[in-house]
Amino acid sequence: MSVLVRLVDLTRTFDVSPPWLNRVLEGRPRVLLKAVEGVSLDIRRGETLGLVGESGCGKSTVARLIVGLHAPTRGRVEYGGVVLAGEGAVAAEAAKRRQARRSMQMIFQDPYASLNPRWRVADIVAEPLVTQDEALPRNQIAERVDRLLVQVGLAAADGAKYPHQFSGGQRQRISIARALATEPAFLVCDEPTSALDVSVQAQVLNLMRDLQRRMGLTYLFISHNLAVVHHIADRVGVMYLGRIVELAPTARLFGDPQHPYTRMLLDAVPDLRMTGAPRVAVAGEVPNPLDPPTGCAFHPRCPHANERCRREVPTLKACAVDGEVACHAVDDGRLPPRAVPTLVA
Numbered sequence: 301m302s303v304l305v306r307l308v309d310l311t312r313t314f315d316v317s318p319p320w321l322n323r324v325l326e327g328r329p330r331v332l333l334k335a336v337e338g339v340s341l342d343i344r345r346g347e348t349l350g351l352v353g354e355s356g357c358g359k360s361t362v363a364r365l366i367v368g369l370h371a372p373t374r375g376r377v378e379y380g381g382v383v384l385a386g387e388g389a390v391a392a393e394a395a396k397r398r399q400a401r402r403s404m405q406m407i408f409q410d411p412y413a414s415l416n417p418r419w420r421v422a423d424i425v426a427e428p429l430v431t432q433d434e435a436l437p438r439n440q441i442a443e444r445v446d447r448l449l450v451q452v453g454l455a456a457a458d459g460a461k462y463p464h465q466f467s468g469g470q471r472q473r474i475s476i477a478r479a480l481a482t483e484p485a486f487l488v489c490d491e492p493t494s495a496l497d498v499s500v501q502a503q504v505l506n507l508m509r510d511l512q513r514r515m516g517l518t519y520l521f522i523s524h525n526l527a528v529v530h531h532i533a534d535r536v537g538v539m540y541l542g543r544i545v546e547l548a549p550t551a552r553l554f555g556d557p558q559h560p561y562t563r564m565l566l567d568a569v570p571d572l573r574m575t576g577a578p579r580v581a582v583a584g585e586v587p588n589p590l591d592p593p594t595g596c597a598f599h600p601r602c603p604h605a606n607e608r609c610r611r612e613v614p615t616l617k618a619c620a621v622d623g624e625v626a627c628h629a630v631d632d633g634r635l636p637p638r639a640v641p642t643l644v645a
């Protein structure tokens with residue numbers, strides 16, 4: 301499968317310093333927060349890459365870097381071989397970049413906040429089309445909108461209504477129709493079902509899978525919910541404090557997790573196979589990103605941490621089982637087998 305999106309050493313730092321005057325008067329230093337640090341990964345054409353991790357680990361920042369809502373501090377984003385942002389972006393490829401940008405769309409967690417409450421649904425869905433091509437005849441736009449609404453499981457007549465007349469799940473369907481209006485190839489979905497009830501979540505996930513198959517779409521699917529990612533993703537990346545710590549095909553990641561953090565997350569999920577295996581609460585908290593631990597950022601919570609872990613940042617390496625993992629214990633071959641029965645895809 302060919303690569304559609306490539307992230308190379310993608311890094312984003314935010315300046316969260318107090319205002320300049322306070323810094324000068326109170327002698328306070330500049331404060332930088334590393335939200336994303338050295339993320340390198342490929343997203344293949346037609347696949348769904350899941351990205352998981354606890355809140356604040358940098359998932360949304362990766363999404364925003366890819367679609368161009370943030371600029372990288374270091375590293376780059378490539379789309380179809382064109383450097384969109386960061387190191388290596390050349391002025392001569394501006395037209396190619398615009399074309400690439402048009403072929404990606406983002407879906408957000410809260411469909412109510414991302415839909416203009418004063419607009420009719422038909423106008424909301426049509427907006428990206430109109431922005432892209434102002435000369436598009438009205439009847440063609442209306443036809444496209446009707447078709448999109450039907451494709452996402454709504455009725456063409458729903459176009460005349462306003463967002464508040466719909467349920468959360470229906471509103472997310474409207475967001476999906478809007479995202480698909482310009483016929484993108486790649487969708488970045490940031491917690492698209494996290495605000496929905498469980499039963500509605502499944503319907504929206506199934507719709508997304510269906511649309512993917514029919515339209516050959518590629519997804520980056522972000523969620524803090526492992527069960528959701530298990531359901532939809534082909535491969536999964538696990539993030540911890542701005543870095544990818546494990547990346548593997550979904551069945552391998554859930555069936556034979558390597559990184560101690562991945563294991564901790566999985567141990568806390570209700571057993572998908574209902575074998576009656578005990579759930580283990582996630583231990584400890586994500587450290588303050590303004591003052592990250594030395595070495596492996598997971599070491600204060602890790603039962604396998606040693607001196608090397610406290611000193612040296614582990615890099616992502618191919619592991620004996622499929623995929624990649626960033627852990628010294630795995631690297632040194634001293635990671636014990638997992639204690640808790642595993643989830644199988």
Ligand SMILES: Nc1ncnc2c1ncn2[C@@H]1O[C@H](COP(=O)(O)OP(=O)(O)O)[C@@H](O)[C@H]1O
Pocket residue numbers: 314315316333334335353354355356357358359360361362589
């Ligand atoms: N615009 C911003 N300014 C300052 N800090 C930010 C900004 N956006 C995100 N952060 C910080 O970056 C870190 C990662 O955030 P985010 O990418 O939203 O994580 P996630 O989506 O995994 O919850 C957090 O510590 C967050 O507070």
Ligand code: SF4
Pocket residue numbers: 559560561596597598599602603604605606609614626627628629630
């Ligand atoms: S590198 Fe060390 S501290 Fe980090 S996850 Fe592996 S064993 Fe634990």
Ligand SMILES: [Mg+2]
Pocket residue numbers: 359360361490
């Ligand atoms: Mg987020």
